[in-house]
Amino acid sequence: MIGRCSLLLLLFACSTLAAQSNDEEMKYAIVIHGGAGGDPSGWSVEYRQQRRDGLQAALERGVEMLARGDSAVDVVEHVVRIMEDDPAFNAGRGCVLNEAGNHELDASIMDGSNLQCGAVGSVSRIKNPISLARKVMTDTRHVLLIGEGADQFGEGSGLEIADASYFQTDRQRKNWEDWKQRHTDVSALQPEENYFGTVGCVARDQRGDLAAATSTGGLMGKRWGRVGDSPIIGAGNYADNRTCAVSGTGIGEEFIRHHLAADIAAQMRYAGADLQTAADRAIARLPADGGGVIAVDQAGNTVVQFNTVGMSHAYADSQGQQVIKLSRQE
């Protein structure tokens, strides 16, 4: 009698679990961000719409790729390319300009299934720095290439090239001129404008693999070949199937100091923290208005956390969840 009962209970339990599993199984999840710089309430209606449209287009393409079974690493590269091509974001076309009025782009990508990664810093001639970072990952034994050498490698790899007139939009030229007028003494060490922005994407694909990609034009008016956290694996970008995939945006120096993206993974791996707790603790280490992160874990849980006024972000998953926002409120 007891044996039959147990068997029945077991069968019931199994079928319940199976049903739950079918219902609740997370096939895929994706989060993107378009940077944490600026206060969206101060933006024009048109620019806010541009941002939302940009987020939507990138998100929809990512969802489409994930739904048909593409790999997380393909998805994050492709989605970030779309945002690099969109002049509404500080990455690729439409990036901010450095002190001399030139563009210098940083990007990195990481495949959580094998910890392969690639990154580029201060490049200026390859149309999509994120694809250059991926070429570094797949076609070299290196992780980080910088400057002229990185551009040369990209040209030799057959990647699409672009010139200054492509990257430097009228809007950012105007922003730079405004910045320049307010900073006539460029020899002094002055605090940079709180003008940063980045784009990023993290994804969990149908196989359960994670990946992260991040790309940026850096800080308005940056000098001396300053490189932020975006091309620094473990700081602004990290992915490891055992824990999570993370992309950050904010004051890059703080992300480097706290190796922020890898710290979220380390909290999960070593302290058993869940993704939300780990991300909350990591952001709590940043100074006020320091930045934010997007993240996804192996179970498809997604997190968006920031301590800035705004952070353009969007997320979606195979269970039909879809959100597009410029800040917590809107």
Place this chain on the structure above:
Amino acid sequence: MIGRCSLLLLLFACSTLAAQSNDEEMKYAIVIHGGAGGDPSGWSVEYRQQRRDGLQAALERGVEMLARGDSAVDVVEHVVRIMEDDPAFNAGRGCVLNEAGNHELDASIMDGSNLQCGAVGSVSRIKNPISLARKVMTDTRHVLLIGEGADQFGEGSGLEIADASYFQTDRQRKNWEDWKQRHTDVSALQPEENYFGTVGCVARDQRGDLAAATSTGGLMGKRWGRVGDSPIIGAGNYADNRTCAVSGTGIGEEFIRHHLAADIAAQMRYAGADLQTAADRAIARLPADGGGVIAVDQAGNTVVQFNTVGMSHAYADSQGQQVIKLSRQE
């Protein structure tokens, strides 16, 4: 009676602890490395002696500074300067040359008492890259400056400059010519020679503060502006008073992928691992012949761990311990 017994026991316990504390109190500890590249048994007697002499001179200066109460961050900068100036090591003068026969130097420094850090990548005109990294830490809001911009910043900061004839020694020019002859087709993606080396120093000062400094000429024959782990905070260098200070040497890409220096700190912080266990686990993640680390924790425990044939290293502390070695055996 019980009360008196307890009091006596308590007094005895206290005096024992106090005596132990006086005996065993660690005033300071220092570890240095001169790189994990090459097999010391294949080196000439003269070069082995040069290495040992270089390690001894750097170590003795570090001990002298720590004994008189200097700060850990001053000590690690100064000790690494000595090793940069010594042509027996791949950092500063005597560095390896890149594919084009030029020198490109990387360095970073971190102060564990406040998590301040500075780093430079691909610089070529400042005599001591570690001091340039420290200037980035103290005189800018940035962490990482690269290339021409970083050199310009250093020149403007009044740091000593040096030209190619200073950095490029006859020995390394000869090594590069040998390398070049064996690599005539530079357009192909060939595995680099297993020719890397770095110098580093970690210290715990009398106040209990930790610091780490790392400097390198990178990989022989490197191209495309390749940057390794030495200027990447969290990869080849990290210091945090709450856990440890770490400097690494080896295949930089693997150190970046595993954010190795910060991972040792994270294991201590989140998993409660001791320094030796954390370092052992971290090195176990590297491929064979991947490299090594030196580390010190807040209690002054020191660790030297590597999976290469050799790693020039030395350590000393206020309890009179002093070791200088080129590998485990000699």
